[in-house]
Amino acid sequence: MKTAIIGAIVGATMLLTQFVLAQAPPPRVLGLMKAVIIPASDAVFVVGKAPPKSEREWAAVASGASRLVDAGKVLANEAPLEGTADWIRLANAMADAAAVAGKAAKEKNVDAALDAGDVLYTTCEDCHRQFVKK
Ligand code: HEC
Secondary structure (H helix, E strand, C coil): CHHHHHHHHHHHHHHHHHHCCCCCCCHHHHHHHHHHHHHHHHHHHHHHCCCCCCHHHHHHHHHHHHHHHHHHHHHHCCCCCCCHHHHHHHHHHHHHHHHHHHHHHHCCCHHHHHHHHHHHHHHHHHHHHHHCCC
């Protein structure tokens, strides 16, 4: 499980390199990825590196998850004209996974936070697979 999350972080970095070559999607989406979604999800994925040990560390996970829930709503409004329904479903799936991660963080449940991180990461990948052209 831990390895899966670390793999996810490494994967996210690799995806980043891959996206440099991608076609230009709406600029607002890229801005949202960089400003909110990437840092907020890193705050959640960090549980896979080392389980939070203090109140403050758990709060950082919960805060990242909560920012992701909000970002998911914003992202849903950025749906392209083609594949609109899929986009909205994928953005909502990200927000839902983030909400589960946030609940796990509030309960300080490491296993649940790791599981939610795994689900969260697949929601990132699912959208990129469909909407980020290589
Ligand atoms: C609903 C669709 C969708 C979801 C969900 C989504 N992304 Fe993205 N993401 C995109 C699109 C589209 C781009 C390409 C934006 C561009 O290049 O203009 C992108 C780009 C990126 C990039 C590359 C940024 C760059 O500098 O080129 C990273 C990294 C990234 N997303 C991470 C994530 C992570 C992590 C998650 C999940 C927590 C996530 N994304 C969820 C659609 C999505």
